Amino acid sequence: MISLDTLRSYINIPYYFPNHEIRGIALDSRKVQKDFLFAALPGNQLDGQAFIQQAIENGANTILLTNGSNMDLPSQCVPIYCDNPRQVIAKITSLFYPKLPHHKIAVTGTNGKTSTVDFARQLWELENLKSASIGTLGVLNNAGYHYTGPVLTTPDTIILHEIMQNLSKKHVTHVAMEASSHGLAQYRLDNIELEAAAFTNLTRDHLDYHHSFEAYFQAKQRLFTDILPSNAIAALNSDMNASVLETLLNIIKKRKQQLRLVGIKGNFLRLNHVKPLPHGQEITYKTASGNRVTTTLSLLGRYQIDNILLSMALIAKDSEHLESLVPLLPKLKGVKGRMxxxxxxxxxxxxxxxxxxxxxxxxxxxxxxxxxxxxxxxxxxxxxxxxxxxxxxxxxxxxxxxxxxxxxxxxxxxxxxxxxxxxxxxxxxxxxxxxxxxxxxxxxxxxxxxxxxxxxxxxxxxxxxxxxxxxxxxxxxxxxxxxxxxxx
Missing domain, CATH: 3.90.190.20 (Mur ligase, C-terminal domain)
Incomplete structure (x- = not known):
């Protein structure tokens, strides 16, 4: 529960509206209860404004609206107008759900998000840490939390915070999540403090939503331009498209984030050799400290190597920790539905x-x-x-x-x-x-x-x-x- 006066510290709300308590928030009018804030978000298929009346009937006392909306609300219901309601609701949600797992990382890119996130979760689990992954496969964890809600690559901001708060109650300390272009464009991860983020690659996809490759890439970039803090770890696959890589490198340099490149041209983990085996592959790579490592994976596919190296770059605290991950690599299992x-x-x-x-x-x-x-x-x-x-x-x-x-x-x-x-x-x-x-x-x-x-x-x-x-x-x-x- 937070007060309208608390929200005034973050949002422009006229003072002629008297202070009142807001007990909860919802994007779905059917989930609204007494004294809730309802966010009437614009959408591609449905407009939240069409459901304001239902939200009020269910007990909403505050409505978040886009500037220019012409809504006649009852006197007991406070309207909050803003230019970007999706961005604002992300901030409001973070106020309602302040207790999240301490260590949070995110992965974006066209392909490889699910595997990279899952490999990070597996490595944490092999280190006996309470950990979870959130994404296309749902919510996987070793803490006994059972999520039964809708499965999206990146859930909406309220559901995402609810999941992480529930994980925190189960003593989960480490969470890896997928950051889809839709989720980034819709501010679903905004106001979640990340300690690391990765970009796998960028190729054509989801142009039915973004309409152009440039807009698709712009959405992906938000993970580094707007969400990942300065000094946080930014891990990239060095072997992605050269122009895409150059753009990301410029962003990371400008934001003063800690760059970690992996792959054939990597500076943090440089892949030197891959030897196919009947039911796996042997890889040799060189670390930033100059150590040459050879290990075996029980997984087929070069792209599995890229995803594993990225996951290591995301979670390694330092060179000593990185070395401790090596004996765990042969224990990694393939992700469901991926090779x-x-x-x-x-x-x-x-x-x-x-x-x-x-x-x-x-x-x-x-x-x-x-x-x-x-x-x-x-x-x-x-x-x-x-x-x-x-x-x-x-x-x-x-x-x-x-x-x-x-x-x-x-x-x-x-x-x-x-x-x-x-x-x-x-x-x-x-x-x-x-x-x-x-x-x-x-x-x-x-x-x-x-x-x-x-x-x-x-x-x-x-x-x-x-x-x-x-x-x-x-x-x-x-x-x-x-x-x-x-x-x-």
């Missing part, structure tokens, strides 16, 4: 499931698998409906470059015609095989696999459902693969 081994067939062929759903992600996925292929490489993928259409043929183009067999099927068609989506994808690689129905595509392909083949099913990863229209139908790529293994 996840779904099955090894009786003839030795292997099937993997991965979340890759952008052209760049498909490229890295297939390049990572290629050293482990002893015969032929297959890929099954589709594209989501009501999302960025421009990337569809580009995905097929990349798949055709690196796979021996490309099978185009359905992803989450949502409200689009699945056949039209498949046709748009196929324009990028006309020789691809088209099989309507994701389960049928998996069934047919699994039966074709020969010894030494690898099949990767891309696009949905950890997802447990397929969205057709407004309905989510139960669907798990891993379970479908295992279902058809019975007939082999």
């Amino acid at each position: 996840e081994q779904a099955a090894i067939l009786p003839n030795g062929a292997t099937v993997y499931v991965d979340y890759a759903h952008t052209p760049d992600a498909l490229t890295h996925l297939l390049q990572s698998l290629r050293p482990h292929v002893h015969h032929e490489l297959y890929i099954i993928f589709g594209a989501g409906g009501n999302r960025d259409k421009g990337k569809r043929p580009l995905m097929a183009l990349e798949a055709g470059k690196y796979a021996d067999h490309v099978i185009i099927t359905d992803d989450n068609p949502r409200h689009e015609n699945p056949a039209l989506i498949r046709n748009e994808i196929k324009k990028g690689f006309p020789r691809a095989v088209e099989i309507a129905g994701r389960e049928e595509a998996i069934a047919q392909t699994v039966k074709k696999l020969q010894p030494g083949d690898i099949l990767v099913i891309a696009g949905k990863g950890h997802e447990q459902g397929q969205i057709i229209g407004n309905t989510i139908h139960p669907f798990d790529d891993v379970k479908i693969v295992q279902k058809y293994m019975r007939y082999l």
Whole structure:
């Protein structure tokens, strides 16, 4: 509970409104209770102003509005007008939820957020620390906290603070979170004090929301320009696009943040050598202090190495702590839906499931698998409906470059015609095989696999459902693969 006078210290509220107590805050009018503040946020699909009456009926005594809004509110309800209500509600939320876990880090980028965040959580857990990760996979932790709310890459600011406060009550001290472009553009992480942040890479995605690549990049940059404090750790993959890297380096230098570069051109962790193994890889890297380290990972894929190095750069307190992480690396487990081994067939062929759903992600996925292929490489993928259409043929183009067999099927068609989506994808690689129905595509392909083949099913990863229209139908790529293994 906070008073209106307390808010006046942070927001311009005219003094002719008498002081009163605000018991809680809500973005959803259905969650409003007596003496709550309701934030009537503008949105792409719904406008919060349409729900003000319901919020008042549920007991709201304060309404946060955009400047220029012309609302006739009852006398007992105080309006707060501002230019940027999303930014303001983030500040108000931080006042309501001051007790959060002490150590907080965030990761942004097009691909690799989930894995980097999860590897950080795993390393903390292996160090016997109470830790958690928040993102696409929900809230994973070793403190016995069970989150049952909506799963978003970056939850809205109130839900995010509620989760972290609940984790704090469970004595969680270390939290790693994903920072999506949507979440950053909508100020969901503002006023959360981070001690480190990472940027994995930047390629085309979410242009249906941001409309341009430049706007997408601008949203991502906010993690470093507006949220990460000066002197905090800023970890980057040195091998990302050169112009993107240069922009980020300039920001970090200007903000006087502690730069940690990892990868082939890294200065904090420089990757020297990768040796593919049957069920993993051996890596050699050099630390900033000059130590040369060789260790084994039980994970396939070069991009897994990038994500692990980034996670180490995020959490290492100093060179001594960094050295102590080395014995933990072979114990790291793959993240669900990320290069996840779904099955090894009786003839030795292997099937993997991965979340890759952008052209760049498909490229890295297939390049990572290629050293482990002893015969032929297959890929099954589709594209989501009501999302960025421009990337569809580009995905097929990349798949055709690196796979021996490309099978185009359905992803989450949502409200689009699945056949039209498949046709748009196929324009990028006309020789691809088209099989309507994701389960049928998996069934047919699994039966074709020969010894030494690898099949990767891309696009949905950890997802447990397929969205057709407004309905989510139960669907798990891993379970479908295992279902058809019975007939082999």
